[in-house]
Amino acid sequence: GAVVSQHPSRVICKSGTSVKIECRSLDFQATTMFWYRQFPKQSLMLMATSNEGSKATYEQGVEKDKFLINHASLTLSTLTVTSAHPEDSSFYICSAPTGGGYTFGSGTRLTVV
Amino acid sequence: AQSVTQPDIHITVSEGASLELRCNYSYGATPYLFWYVQSPGQGLQLLLKYFSGDTLVQGIKGFEAEFKRSQSSFNLRKPSVHWSDAAEYFCAVGARNQGGKLIFGQGTELSVKP
Numbered sequence: 202g203a204v205v206s207q208h209p210s211r212v213i214c215k216s217g218t219s220v221k222i223e224c225r226s227l228d229f230q231a232t233t234m235f236w237y238r239q240f241p242k243q244s245l246m247l248m249a250t251s252n253e254g255s256k257a258t259y260e261q262g263v264e265k266d267k268f269l270i271n272h273a274s275l276t277l278s279t280l281t282v283t284s285a286h287p288e289d290s291s292f293y294i295c296s297a298p299t300g301g302g303y304t305f306g307s308g309t310r311l312t313v314v
Numbered sequence: 315a316q317s318v319t320q321p322d323i324h325i326t327v328s329e330g331a332s333l334e335l336r337c338n339y340s341y342g343a344t345p346y347l348f349w350y351v352q353s354p355g356q357g358l359q360l361l362l363k364y365f366s367g368d369t370l371v372q373g374i375k376g377f378e379a380e381f382k383r384s385q386s387s388f389n390l391r392k393p394s395v396h397w398s399d400a401a402e403y404f405c406a407v408g409a410r411n412q413g414g415k416l417i418f419g420q421g422t423e424l425s426v427k428p
Binding site: 244246 | 355356357358360363415416
């Protein structure tokens with residue numbers, strides 16, 4: 202079946218630095234990628250939708266300059282958390298539409314210290 | 315407003331007992347409905363989905379769910395729970411005309427006691 206490979210699975214960074222999270226679609230082309238954030242013991246909240254070759258669409262309240270999304274190819278979408286702060290610590294998950302449903306990456310646990 | 319409600323934050327069942335996880339939704343368009351399972355620190359695995367047709371949907375790992383339009387519900391069931399079923403379960407709703415976005419419920423944490 203379709204697989205979305207997400208890296209890194211876990212990252213710790215210092216406050217003020219930037220972190221890039223990659224999601225690659227294996228064996229299929231992902232024209233769209235959804236990026237979610239999940240705080241501990243909470244549900245997944247959609248942050249933004251990326252479309253290959255065009256600008257991402259951000260949900261209300263999500264800072265586009267802080268969460269940079271790039272979808273330069275049909276198999277790769279990236280989320281860069283810029284100038285990270287401790288409140289950005291969270292679990293980030295990407296998802297691509299596949300076969301009438303969605304395939305999720307395995308998630309990235311970001312800890313900002 | 316579009317929303318998904320999972321009334322039970324945490325449920326504990328004995329191994330071998332039956333399970334029902336509740337999900338209610340509020341959605342303007344004809345919904346697509348999903349149940350996902352998440353183990354700690356992991357991504358989401360699709361258990362089952364409903365788009366149209368038979369309202370009783372069979373999924374993986376022995377799970378099933380029934381879509382009841384009149385009750386705006388999509389409850390997940392399993393006749394006999396295994397210890398490996400302990401995880402977080404999410405109900406989600408989406409629609410084709412919503413750009414593929416999914417709205418997730420708050421999740422239900424399932425614990426299984428021996």
